[in-house]
Amino acid sequence: xxxxxxxxxxxxxxxxxxxxxxxxxxxxxxxxxxxxxxxxxxxxxxxxxxxxxxxxxxxxxxxxxxxxxxxxxxxxxxxxxxxxxxxxxxxxxxxxxxxxxxxxxxxxxxxxxxxxxxxxxxxxxxxxxxxxxxxxxxxxxxxxxxxxxxxxxxxxxxxxxxxxxxxxxxxxxxxxxxxxxxxxxxxxxxxxxxxxxxxxxxxxxxxxxxxxxxxxxxxxxxxxxxxxxxxxxxxxxxxxxxxxxxxxxxxxxxxxxxxxxxxxxxxxxxxxxxxxxxxxxxxxxxxxxxxxxxxxx
Amino acid sequence: xxxxxxxxxxxxxxxxxxxxxxxxxxxxxxxxxxxxxxxxxxxxxxxxxxxxxxxxxxxxxxxxxxxxxxxxxxxxxxxxxxxxxxxxxxxxxxxxxxxxxxxxxxxxxxxxxxxxxxxxxxxxxxxxxxxxxxxxxxxxxxxxxxxxxxxxxxxxxxxxxxxxxxxxxxxxxxxxxxxxxxxxxxxxxxxxxxxxxxxxxxxxxxxxxxxxxxxxxxxxxxxxxxxxxxxxxxxxxxxxxxxxxxxxxxxxxxxxxxxxxxxxxxxxxxxxxxxxxxxxxxxxxxxxxxxxxxxxxxxxxxxxxxxxxxxxxxxxxxxxxxxxxxxxxxxxxxxxxxxxxxxxxxxxxxxxxxxxxxxxxxxxxxxxxxxxxxxxxxxxxxxxxxxxxxxxxxxxxxxxxxxxxxxxxxxxxxxxxxxxxxxxxxxxxxxxxxxxxxxxxxxxxxxxxxx
Numbered sequence: 001x002x003x004x005x006x007x008x009x010x011x012x013x014x015x016x017x018x019x020x021x022x023x024x025x026x027x028x029x030x031x032x033x034x035x036x037x038x039x040x041x042x043x044x045x046x047x048x049x050x051x052x053x054x055x056x057x058x059x060x061x062x063x064x065x066x067x068x069x070x071x072x073x074x075x076x077x078x079x080x081x082x083x084x085x086x087x088x089x090x091x092x093x094x095x096x097x098x099x100x101x102x103x104x105x106x107x108x109x110x111x112x113x114x115x116x117x118x119x120x121x122x123x124x125x126x127x128x129x130x131x132x133x134x135x136x137x138x139x140x141x142x143x144x145x146x147x148x149x150x151x152x153x154x155x156x157x158x159x160x161x162x163x164x165x166x167x168x169x170x171x172x173x174x175x176x177x178x179x180x181x182x183x184x185x186x187x188x189x190x191x192x193x194x195x196x197x198x199x200x201x202x203x204x205x206x207x208x209x210x211x212x213x214x215x216x217x218x219x220x221x222x223x224x225x226x227x228x229x230x231x232x233x234x235x236x237x238x239x240x241x242x243x244x245x246x247x248x249x250x251x252x253x254x255x256x257x258x259x260x261x262x263x264x265x266x267x268x269x270x271x272x273x274x275x276x277x278x279x280x281x282x283x284x285x286x287x288x289x290x291x292x293x294x295x296x297x
Numbered sequence: 298x299x300x301x302x303x304x305x306x307x308x309x310x311x312x313x314x315x316x317x318x319x320x321x322x323x324x325x326x327x328x329x330x331x332x333x334x335x336x337x338x339x340x341x342x343x344x345x346x347x348x349x350x351x352x353x354x355x356x357x358x359x360x361x362x363x364x365x366x367x368x369x370x371x372x373x374x375x376x377x378x379x380x381x382x383x384x385x386x387x388x389x390x391x392x393x394x395x396x397x398x399x400x401x402x403x404x405x406x407x408x409x410x411x412x413x414x415x416x417x418x419x420x421x422x423x424x425x426x427x428x429x430x431x432x433x434x435x436x437x438x439x440x441x442x443x444x445x446x447x448x449x450x451x452x453x454x455x456x457x458x459x460x461x462x463x464x465x466x467x468x469x470x471x472x473x474x475x476x477x478x479x480x481x482x483x484x485x486x487x488x489x490x491x492x493x494x495x496x497x498x499x500x501x502x503x504x505x506x507x508x509x510x511x512x513x514x515x516x517x518x519x520x521x522x523x524x525x526x527x528x529x530x531x532x533x534x535x536x537x538x539x540x541x542x543x544x545x546x547x548x549x550x551x552x553x554x555x556x557x558x559x560x561x562x563x564x565x566x567x568x569x570x571x572x573x574x575x576x577x578x579x580x581x582x583x584x585x586x587x588x589x590x591x592x593x594x595x596x597x598x599x600x601x602x603x604x605x606x607x608x609x610x611x612x613x614x615x616x617x618x619x620x621x622x623x624x625x626x627x628x629x630x631x632x633x634x635x636x637x638x639x640x641x642x643x644x645x646x647x648x649x650x651x652x653x654x655x656x657x658x659x660x661x662x663x664x665x666x667x668x669x670x671x672x673x674x675x676x677x678x679x680x681x682x683x684x685x686x687x688x689x690x691x692x693x694x695x696x697x698x699x700x701x702x703x704x705x706x707x708x709x710x711x712x713x714x715x716x717x718x719x720x721x722x723x724x725x726x727x728x729x730x731x732x733x734x735x736x737x738x739x740x741x742x743x744x745x746x747x748x
Binding site for chain 2: 127
């Protein structure tokens with residue numbers, strides 16, 4: 001067995017690699033890193049980054065963005081590092097109010113020029129434990145640990161820093177692996193090209209793809225094209241029952257367009273739940289139960 | 298004309314050489330009929346794919362719930378077929394089974410043909426095949442699809458090596474045969490890279506083949522494990538299963554041996570190769586088939602039992618659709634024809650004939666395609682949320698493309714054995730000394746094409 005390492009003085013080194021990583025390494029090792037070890041680490045890191053940049057490993061970089069997302073829970077503000085964006089979006093759906101009318105679905109389809117069979121927010125007719133009907137609107141759950149992002153072979157689907165997950169339909173090869181991976185079935189494939197869009201509206205921006213492109217996968221983009229402009233998502237504005245709230249963990253508020261609530265307080269007061277919590281996907285869509293429904297659907 | 302030929306007249310049994318190159322002689326009418334039918338299938342499949350390219354995947358029966366189905370089942374099945382080559386040629390080589398030489402060429406050729414066609418299906422299934430190269434330009438190395446691509450590509454290279462290396466010796470031998478003349482003779486000699494059967498050449502070739510054999514076994518395991526990961530690395534009930542890796546690998550080898558048996562029997566009857574591909578070889582392959590079938594049945598049983606005994610709602614629903622309701626006829630037909638029948642055939646001496654073993658193998662081939670479908674489709678038809686079940690029926694375009702794939706495999710096989718000896722002449726010679734034909738029955742001229 002090796003004896004304890006001689007206690008090298010920790011020398012100041014340039015801020016590469018990240019001091020936070022160094023601190024973690026040191027905590028793991030139970031000792032300080034020597035200057036030589038730190039320099040070696042810096043060299044390796046630099047080499048990896050240089051190779052990555054040279055090979056244009058875009059997806060790797062996307063992953064870094066994704067994993068840097070602050071861990072956010074009902075407790076409130078971002079834990080750990082500072083927010084990666086000005087906003088950290090979330091949704092709250094108050095099932096006590098939802099009457100299953102489907103206005104949210106139609107509002108979404110109008111906004112995104114979708115065919116009638118393409119439901120980026122789908123309202124499921126459910127039965128609760130007492131046999132009574134209730135309705136469950138399901139849109140992209142904005143998983144922080146998103147299986148779809150993980151499995152996409154060309155990194156066509158990725159996280160924005162604000163919690164949204166979008167698809168770049170200029171890159172998607174249509175393998176549908178993301179549809180296999182998504183536990184919530186919120187992804188739709190463009191078996192046909194989407195309905196035509198007026199030329200002035202057309203856009204290939206992954207944040208607002210119009211029209212949907214043949215042979216690629218589409219999904220709820222959390223209306224990031226609206227929220228970035230200070231407007232509310234289409235499903236929120238079109239819900240006549242005011243059941244859907246758009247929330248932001250940074251400012252800690254949520255609104256359904258009529259009422260504005262404190263996001264973390266509202267989540268805490270209403271015993272919210274998330275879909276398939278057990279999968280560890282860390283979704284950002286919170287449901288308010290109200291009729292004794294099964295929490296696991 | 299400069300003659301590069303330096304090889305001494307071979308010590309190989311002339312009867313063996315004559316038999317091995319028999320399919321390379323001028324083909325008879327039966328050949329053209331079969332080739333015509335196979336080409337017809339391939340053309341229909343190609344037209345169907347052209348339609349799919351022009352219109353998009355809406356020409357399939359796919360939908361947002363059944364987003365993977367017939368193409369993916371065919372992909373897994375066809376690439377699985379190529380495992381027969383890896384097994385018969387590589388594993389039996391490493392195990393030192395002396396009879397393997399008589400079917401190793403057929404195994405290697407079958408592996409190549411099925412793999413080349415099977416490797417088309419990952420492209421056929423894409424919504425945007427025009428962007429295929431994006432996987433190379435901007436790969437996300439976390440994605441099982443990227444692993445698939447590298448694994449299949451590497452496996453194609455290894456299969457080419459497994460097929461090509463023994464040909465160095467055999468093309469030299471074939472090129473010496475009196476019936477091979479002119480340009481063909483020159484090409485064969487060029488491709489045999491100066492093979493003279495010298496001891497040092499034999500040693501080098503043997504060593505190279507052993508290395509390829511050692512490499513291709515783990516590679517084959519990796520390829521099918523990674524193929525299974527496209528399913529099992531999701532959270533979907535029915536797919537998210539630890540058994541999928543070995544399950545897919547065993548299934549691949551199982552169906553692979555079945556297709557080697559069928560191909561061997563077809564060539565044996567069509568070209569009067571009964572002396573070489575004899576009953577003993579077919580029977581041995583039949584035993585290998587049954588051993589693998591029992592392993593596959595065991596995996597099926599344990600998968601169903603672990604899901605069914607606990608009976609979590611999602612698992613139970615899938616199991617119901619599989620063994621009791623919608624897919625029960627297909628599932629139990631698979632059990633009967635794909636698992637039980639081969640065992641019965643090999644257990645009962647009276648059934649252990651070439652007809653019996655051939656029929657059982659043909660059943661296994663069809664049953665394993667059906668089984669891949671049953672692995673993929675029933676789980677995805679179950680709802681992830683709510684209670685609405687989805688449905689899926691293959692469209693004519695899908696069926697035509699699969700039929701085209703079958704036609705393509707047959708056609709490529711027929712071309713392969715028009716070009717290279719159907720028996721591994723050198724390997725048989727090395728394994729069995731003088732390479733004497735086994736004294737079973739005299740070659741029947743009736744079922745052979747005379748050389």
